[in-house]
Amino acid sequence: MMSTVANEEKQVADYAPEKVNNEGRTPTGDELVARAAAMVPGLRARADEIEINRAVPDDVIESFKNAGFFRILQPEKWGGWQMNPIVFMRVLQELGRGCGASAWVMMILGVHNWEFGLMADQAGDDVWGEDDETIVASSYPPVGEMTRVEGGYRLKGRWPTSSGTDHGKWAFIGALERNEVGVPVDRITLLVNQDDYEVIDDWYTFGLAGTGSKSLLIKDAFIPEHRTHSMIDYRDDDRPKMYKFPFSMIFYSSVSAVIIGFAQGAIDVFTEQMKVREDNGTGASTRLSPYVKDRLGNAVARVRSSKMRMEQMMAHATEIVEHGELVPNEDRIAYMLDIARVGRECEEAVLLLYKCCGARGVYKSNPIQRYLRDVLVGANHITQDGDNNAGALGGFLLGEGLPPLMYEKPASN
Template sequence: MSTVLKQSVERVIPTEAELVERARAMIPMLRERAAEVEKNRSVPADIIAQFKEAGFFRILQPRRWGGYEMNPAVFFKVLMELGRGCCSSAWNMMILGIHTWEFGHLDPRACEDVWGQDDSVIIASSYAPFGTYKRVEGGYIINGRWPTSSGTDHGQWAFLGQMLLDEEGKPVDRLSILVPRTDYTILDDWHVFGLAGTGSKSVVVKDAFVPDYRTHSLADYTMSDRGNMYLYPFSQIFYAAVSSAINGMAQGAVDLFIEQMQTRRDTTGGAKTSLSPYVKDRLGNAVARVRSSRARILHMMHETTQYAERRELVPLDDRVPAMLDIARVGRESEEAVMLLFKALSARGIYLDNPLQRILRDVIAAANHITQNADDTAGTLGGYLLGQPLPPLFYSRDPLPGQAAA
């Protein structure tokens, strides 16, 4: 029996090792059902229920609202395991599960609205600011269509992105706006070649009122009385969660490649394919990319956790390079899986070979905005050379050294 903590509701908090092992134990089941998930274009409710039962949705949830309030690195490690089994299921767990961390930044009234009666309620999202808004007394009237809301069928609320403009139409802030399921409809427009099982449909809102207390700034990064585990920048935690799921997908490809190559023989001479120096070279280089990506994510969390535990904000000199640490994971995972796929020859293209699905899923995942290593590398290079940072990403206000527009 592990050492446990008990909350007022007598909920047992598992250890990090227990949570990771629960995720690892699900890999065979997730592998077996990955084709079903893709075919249905949605993760079945019973898989989400298993994730709930395992406690994955509570890892980042504030203790006040029934959660474990653990270090985000624990959540990342769970995603790295789930990704080895089913890419789309891991992606849903990542997107739907990261939102409980966001509640550590919200007005308690918003938490009460969502979790006052049931602290297991799931929240979906679409952060791209595609909607429109009208400022009214006490809040906003919002309208619009927000695409790619992964796992949205399982959500009873949703965070939606909104760019705030000044009187001249200039962006002045990026908001996350929380709306109940009764205020939006779901448009089934998710027809894609990769991550098809994530059910990333569009959310459509018409004339919904959102009170101010159910909004918060995604750009603001200042000190408050929020708990230590919520003192990281929003972008670091959300983006790194995406990268963690992708890293797990790439590791899943490595797992399958090893299994397939242990029995395969060369069709021209009958020799074991695993004896080929090229097969071994590709595998070794793929593993190096997966391991280095994982190490970078966890090292970044180790470094920034030291600030959080001292109740300090993460300095800009750490935040800017951390975003490149995160963004390169998609590229390196894509490279790793492609290295393996090219050694499969014609066997790799059959739909009953799960490696082709992982390849498609990783390519799709690496196209996520969080994995934009090109612009992120340029941002870091420019920052090191004394140039301005992109507005409304690292701060709501102009940073030192930036010229106010």
């Protein structure tokens, strides 16, 4: 008889074909979302194991590959399907219902494939020339030291929170480019080979522990020019339409999509529990309580609002880029608040449910506490900064202009 753990692993792996595109066609977005939804029970069953081990196991990543999730945003020239990013976001929302860490790692590692659409073709050839399933990790905070040299840059420093980095053979690293007097003039991403960095195991957290978001140490590396791009120099060029969205919009909204999944997972578990739970004092069915029904309804409203806002944002932006145009700044700055508000609304939703669970919610055997911890950590990500993004939008509407180094390079550069 198959063991419980082996059965759970098989449940995760069985939802997808053994090879992507094995019928010689590109799956539809709905098919990909269905594959993700089919993974939810198996991922939920393994979430504790993944959290304890502080890493998403290789077989789960392999299942994501087999489902085609890494090909959703990958450019066609390297074997990808070059889909609208909303497909990727819908997949992440489903995966987040099962295991927060696994979904987060899929989000981080998978969104990088879209980033190659912004770079010189040689960068994609360097990574996928021999294996178009090669995975790229990242750490974008501009905390290290970057120096321009002939033909590229030299890079050194320690970069934190590289989620799923154990699966990556390359990493995108963030850095500030400065002028001759040290003033930042651009935010740069540099593609670094794993031979040029060391992984430091320092990820000990109360939530999303399973993401294995370790630090990367670079002592001294040369990065050629073709392996770099600006994160803020948003301009028109001949790139395919699906890569004409702003970089920050796609990366930030992917984070929000996963967080929506966390909150929906909490709603799923809460609903299952309250349908059968009885009050300890009266024996009455808990689902009859107006308090329980009110909190569930308000949690659902917050999550639905977040999800619909993301859908509307992407539909509007898609219409713009499909016409070969760039998303205007007045839309971009509003989108950033749309994206950032997701974290706050989803953590509010999960907290509403958690407080309704009483003492039962504090036990580690109850998944609701893990969804709460994961959503709190996810909502602390810089992409979910609703306060500063609200202030930026308000200031823009009042004539203050765009925040520096967020939407465009300084005019003097």
